Amino acid sequence: DAGVIQSPRHEVTEMGQEVTLRCKPISGHNSLFWYRQTMMRGLELLIYFNNNVPIDDSGMPEDRFSAKMPNASFSTLKIQPSEPRDSAVYFCASSPRQLNTEAFFGQGTRLTVV
Amino acid sequence: QQQVKQSPQSLIVQKGGISIINCAYENTAFDYFPWYQQFPGKGPALLIAIRPDVSEKKEGRFTISFNKSAKQFSLHIMDSQPGDSATYFCAASMPWRGSTLGRLYFGRGTQLTVWP
Numbered sequence: 001d002a003g004v005i006q007s008p009r010h011e012v013t014e015m016g017q018e019v020t021l022r023c024k025p026i027s028g029h030n031s032l033f034w035y036r037q038t039m040m041r042g043l044e045l046l047i048y049f050n051n052n053v054p055i056d057d058s059g060m061p062e063d064r065f066s067a068k069m070p071n072a073s074f075s076t077l078k079i080q081p082s083e084p085r086d087s088a089v090y091f092c093a094s095s096p097r098q099l100n101t102e103a104f105f106g107q108g109t110r111l112t113v114v
Numbered sequence: 115q116q117q118v119k120q121s122p123q124s125l126i127v128q129k130g131g132i133s134i135i136n137c138a139y140e141n142t143a144f145d146y147f148p149w150y151q152q153f154p155g156k157g158p159a160l161l162i163a164i165r166p167d168v169s170e171k172k173e174g175r176f177t178i179s180f181n182k183s184a185k186q187f188s189l190h191i192m193d194s195q196p197g198d199s200a201t202y203f204c205a206a207s208m209p210w211r212g213s214t215l216g217r218l219y220f221g222r223g224t225q226l227t228v229w230p
Contacts, residue, residue, distance in 0.1 A: 004157070031215065042222040043158070043203065050215055091157050095216075102148070103218060105157030
């Protein structure tokens with residue numbers, strides 16, 4: 001099993017540009033999470049999908065952020081327009097159906113907005 | 115507000131010593147308490163987890179102690195090794211809006227350094 005796959009691993013972009021982060025969850029997992037990690041705020045849950053449907057997006061910081069999950073094997077997190085304060089490591093994680101089971105994290109995308 | 119409070123922020127321990135990281139919570143709806151370990155450049159990975167019906171769980175050198183009445187839980191790393199140097203996150207999960215799905219809340223993390 002390849003685990004959760006995220007791309008790109010690193011992204012440097014200019015302020016105002018659109019950024020798209022990609023995630024392929026583990027096959028058979030039906031929950032998918034996007035997290036943002038910063039020194040100041042730690043690990044923050046941005047959005048939670050179950051069976052491809054967003055069920056909790058209360059952590060999405062503002063309208064510049066959007067996430068989609070068109071099918072069970074792919075999700076995107078888009079920032080448009082990007083700002084320097086969006087610089088962080090973004091993680092995607094997936095989890096099997098059962099309650100209170102392990103969340104498997106990808107290796108993350110380090111985003112730098114200059 | 116931070117649902118799970120973790121301390122210390124950083125910890126330095128000598129090889130062979132005991133590392134102790136503490137976490138506290140308020141919401142009694144939490145029913146699953148995992149610890150995650152994160153190495154630089156990697157995503158967090160589950161290390162050990164406990165449910166509130168037991169007071170202690172041990173896996174090798176790692177032990178979770180759980181105090182339900184005090185709403186506190188801690189991670190103990192016995193015989194700490196340089197390879198244990200990483201960031202450790204405590205977390206707590208509760209059923210999401212009464213469903214069978216769980217929602218995880220993470221502590222802020224503890225950066226552990228074990229000196230050889």
